[in-house]
Amino acid sequence: AQSVTQLGSHVSVSEGALVLLRCNYSSSVPPYLFWYVQYPNQGLQLLLKYTSAATLVKGINGFEAEFKKSETSFHRTKPSAHMSDAAEYFCAVSDKGNNAGNMLTFGGGTRLMVKP
Amino acid sequence: KAGVTQTPRYLIKTRGQQVTLSCSPISGHRSVSWYQQTPGQGLQFLFEYFSETQRNKGNFPGRFSGRQFSNSRSEMNVSTLELGDSALYLCASSTPSGPGDGYTFGSGTRLTVV
Numbered sequence: 084a085q086s087v088t089q090l091g092s093h094v095s096v097s098e099g100a101l102v103l104l105r106c107n108y109s110s111s112v113p114p115y116l117f118w119y120v121q122y123p124n125q126g127l128q129l130l131l132k133y134t135s136a137a138t139l140v141k142g143i144n145g146f147e148a149e150f151k152k153s154e155t156s157f158h159r160t161k162p163s164a165h166m167s168d169a170a171e172y173f174c175a176v177s178d179k180g181n182n183a184g185n186m187l188t189f190g191g192g193t194r195l196m197v198k199p
Numbered sequence: 200k201a202g203v204t205q206t207p208r209y210l211i212k213t214r215g216q217q218v219t220l221s222c223s224p225i226s227g228h229r230s231v232s233w234y235q236q237t238p239g240q241g242l243q244f245l246f247e248y249f250s251e252t253q254r255n256k257g258n259f260p261g262r263f264s265g266r267q268f269s270n271s272r273s274e275m276n277v278s279t280l281e282l283g284d285s286a287l288y289l290c291a292s293s294t295p296s297g298p299g300d301g302y303t304f305g306s307g308t309r310l311t312v313v
Contacts, residue, residue: 117301126203126289126304173242177302185230185293186255187302189242 085110085176089190097198102146102161104193106174109155114176116157117187118148121171130172133157144168169197201225203292203305211311217278220308224271224292230254231273232302233265236287245288248273280312 090105108114115134119127131142138150144167148159157174174190204223212218224231232247232255244257248267265275271292277284287309291302 119304124306124309126205126306127291129301129303132301175242185232185247185249185291185302186244186257187232187234187242187291188244189234191241 085114085178085188087174087176087188087190089172089174089193091193092191093194093196095196095198096164098166099163102159102164102168102195104159104172104174104195106148106157106159106190107155108157108174108176110176110178113150113152114178116148116150117175117177118142118146118157118159119173119175121173121192127173131159164195164197166197166199169195171195203290203303205288205290205305205308207308208306209309209311211313212280214280214282214312216280217276218280218310219274219276220288220290220310222273222275222290222292222305224273224290225303228292228294228303229271230293231267231271232291232293233273233275234289234291235259236289236307237285242289245275277310282312285310285312 086109088107118131131140131148133150141147146161171194173192175187206221230249233245236242247255251267262278267273287307289307290305293302294300
């Protein structure tokens with residue numbers, strides 16, 4: 084079974100500082116990888132996805148994520164944090180394959196706090 | 200186009216009762232999956248339906264069940280509610296092309312069991 088680890092359940096950065104959110108997955112076969120954001124009392128919004136095309140995936144608002152097979156990682160970075168980036172972020176994986184079905188395995192989430 | 204719609208948004212039930220939650224996927228999406236989110240367990244997969252058939256099931260007791268209709272709308276039912284069933288229940292829909300297209304989530308139904 085897949086597992087996803089997000090290092091750091093809480094990350095605090097100053098506005099303008101680099102943001103690094105870590106995600107490692109367990110599969111030996113590169114799966115599909117996703118980053119979602121959740122604001123209070125809301126559902127999940129898809130920010131980034133890796134589906135075996137480019138290993139560096141760019142999303143909205145300056146965030147990007149890099150897939151590294153050798154490290155089984157899909158860390159997410161942003162050069163300069165903004166107050167509006169404060170939210171909870173989830174990394175998720177989904178197996179490939181025609182019969183895999185649509186099932187996501189989530190990491191525990193990282194709550195990003197941005198200090199003024 | 201309209202997103203994934205979940206109803207109701209909030210629900211309060213008493214222990215022992217049963218509850219039905221509804222999810223309408225994005226038009227054209229035939230896969231609907233359900234997730235439970237709690238502070239202690241995080242986001243956990245409940246089940247997935249595709250073309251009215253349950254295709255995947257997570258590790259939840261039989262009190263949790265679901266179904267999908269011919270128009271792809273889905274319902275999940277929880278019988279004999281327990282306090283631990285209090286959670287945000289999220290529904291996601293995806294295109295027939297498969298998981299690589301990503302998943303669109305609804306805003307969720309927050310269930311409180313008292």
